[in-house]
Amino acid sequence: MAKCLFGSKIIVMARSSMLKMKRRLLCFIVGHPGLLRQGAMILMRLLRRKCPPSQLQPDLRFIRTLQSPFHVVPDQQTGRYRISSKAFSASKLDGGLSGDLEQILQADGLQPTALYPAVRNAVGAAAIPIGKIQEAGGNVCHDPVWRNWYHGSVFNITDAVKRKIFKSASEMIEIDQAEAAKFWEVARR
Secondary structure, eight states: OHHHHHHHHHHHHHHHHHHHHHHHHHHHHHTSOSHHHHHHHHHHHHHSOOOOGGGSOTTSEEEEEEETTTSEEEOTTTSSEEEOGGGGOOOTTTSOEEEEEHHHHHHTTOOTTTTOSOSTTEEEEEEEEHHHHHHHTOEEEEOOBTTBTTEEEEEOOOHHHHHHHHHHOEEEEOOOHHHHHHHHHHHHO
16 A cells, blocks of 8 residues: 555656646747747647636736837936836727736746747836726737737727726836837937
8 A cells, every 4th residue: 555655656746747847848938039939839829728718817917018119108207218008009900908918827837027028129018917907897818829829818998998907007027218218219210
């Protein structure tokens, strides 16, 4: 009996060790942009099931990458760039607001900032608790795209919803003031 119990402990430990190794490999692949990341994202999109909206945890965050000059504005009082309410406007393409879902990243053992920067002209990131978005009237869903399994979207963005989301947002990655200024200057030309 003791031998059997000991043997099952070894199997459990081996499985746990294998799971940790798989998570480390996934963290490495996802954390480094390139073909390997793109291939992994495509495989995840093909082989995994999306997380239903009802299973999204309200205390975890929706992460929005801030791009300059589109999502940041100069603050006249402080002389620094800050988040603009435009950062939370719906896309003209599909009517949604794009970002990453902390819950999906955490399920794979990844840090919330693992994919940053995923878009051009990134100068920071904002985070909003999913529960705050839902309270404001937005609908949050896991909406994977071919190059990003961790992608989420917020739908039902009205002006009132946008204002409430904006007020609930906080800087997750501080705005790089020098980069924001550089992109603003290029846009003004």
